[in-house]
Amino acid sequence: MIDVAEIQAQVRDLPTAALSDVDRVDLIRSLEELACIVEAAQAALTADFAESQVAKAKDAGVPAERRTRGIAGQVALARRESPHRGQRHLGLAMILRDELPYTWAAFRDGRISEWKATLMARETACLALEQRLEVDERLARDPQALEAMGDRELVGRAAQLAAELDAASVVERRRRAERERRVTLRPAPDVMSQLSALLPVKDGVAVYAALKSAADTAVGTGDPRTRGQVMADTLVARVTGRDPLTDDSDPGATVNVVLPDTVLTGQTEAGAWVEGYGPIPGDLARDLAAGASWLRRLYADAHTGALVAMDSTRRLVPQGMAQFLRHRDRICRTPWCDAPVRHADHVEAVADGGPTTTANTQGLCQACNHAKQARGWTARPRPGPHHTVATTTPTGHTYTSTAPPARTRTWVEVDPGTWTLIA
Known part of the structure; x- marks a missing residue:
């Protein structure tokens, strides 16, 4: 060799x-x-x-x-x-x-x-x-x-x-591409987000032309914003139905934020975590929390920072526990996979005697959960200050995954008209 x-x-x-x-x-x-x-x-x-x-x-x-x-x-x-x-x-x-x-x-x-x-x-x-x-x-x-x-x-x-x-294959390829149209969101520097849309060319051109037309009109009438700013604001307004410059009301969508209570009170600027986006600074987290209409608190372990555990006698992970896993794990627990959590997975399978507890569950994306179910894959929880899982592949290679350390003793869930905060 x-x-x-x-x-x-x-x-x-x-x-x-x-x-x-x-x-x-x-x-x-x-x-x-x-x-x-x-x-x-x-x-x-x-x-x-x-x-x-x-x-x-x-x-x-x-x-x-x-x-x-x-x-x-x-x-x-x-x-x-x-x-x-x-x-x-x-x-x-x-x-x-x-x-x-x-x-x-x-x-x-x-x-x-x-x-x-x-x-x-x-x-x-x-x-x-x-x-x-x-x-x-x-x-x-x-x-x-x-x-x-x-x-x-x-x-x-x-x-x-x-x-x-x-020539027919080219037509089929175009049709297949159109079937794969989608919208994605990714973090961008300086607490911004990159919203992307993969669209058929006629729709993409039409959307861009409409936004550009709105920008041309605004700039032509003396709007102090740049064309790019007007296009971005028009996109938000037309999709959400609210003006991002003047309307600070609830956007009508769920936004989950995880943050320490010391950030909420302004004692530190340690930052926070937005589900589906990533880290945000403390001042933005406080701005989001300021609009909360309802709060609920649950404290984590003061020494390890781990969120309070939950147990269930049910075979399927209940909705509350699945939500808990998304806040604890944030992204898929497979090493090097940054995909959003889609499945609440039993680390040790129920068929092998694994219980439905937060110690024996983890958040995985769909692809990783299906891979883990293949022949020869095994996983077991391991002791540690934070939730730890060891996964062994069919070749005998073992990879360890640990839940993010809790900068977080508090999470906030923003629902239409409802916020939930765990401090």
Whole structure:
């Protein structure tokens, strides 16, 4: 087996200070090629691992539709990435090796990056295998030419060839993309949020044109705001029905905020946590709490900061406990997964004797919960100052997850007309 640790040490301890600028540029290029080769090696290992896991599941009598469950999760944990990225790595590895041989060869030679290989796979996804192989040959048979292409050039040429070979596939791809329209929210710097909408082109253009028209009118009549500010405020007004500049009333949606009572009273500025967003400063948390029309308090352990536990004799996690888990865990408890909590999971399965308690439950996203149910996965609570879970994958690798430390002794739930505060 190759001594990867020795290679890591050599790269880590490069004598960069003693090199000339020419040598530095040459070494940057060589390391870029090495990085591509390493990514390709990971893809090859991923494909082989998937085949082995599927074969073992088949031998164990697992139904065909469930044999791949949990594989992407193991890849994600090994690469210290989210399950979503793990699924992308797995899919790309299988496609490159089996359906894009020329792209695969260029990737393994360090000619192209994982991203460029992903673009090739993405742009040929709707083609039949025979046509996909033809696009691969025409674009990637000459690895030097493929290496010289920019990302946009590669996407354009692949899309053009796909349209020439199978126009119907392009139509189907567009329809599939339209079915995947969605709206997402992500944190942005300085306590801002990034609201994104993936829309069919006619709808996206129409929305932008309407907002731009409103901005043109406002600026033309002497509004002191910039065009961007007017467009943002108009979007909020048209979606929520309230003017963000003049209307401070309840937005009519649930907003859950977790904060220490010392922040609420202004003794500290330790900050708070908004479910579905992330950390916010103390002054904003107090502004939110100032609009609370109803408060309920529940104190956590003063030494560990852990939220007060709850128990249930029911097999299914009751709604109150599930809500408690979302506030305690904040995001999916799988390491490196930042997805929102969707499922209240029994750490040790009920079928194995696991009780319905907060000590034996955790918040997981849907993908991680399904992966954990695959053959060979086990999880157990572990003792610690905060809620801790050890998850072991079918290969015997163990990963530990710990609930966030409680800056939080208080949480606030904002409902239409109702706020709940746990201090």
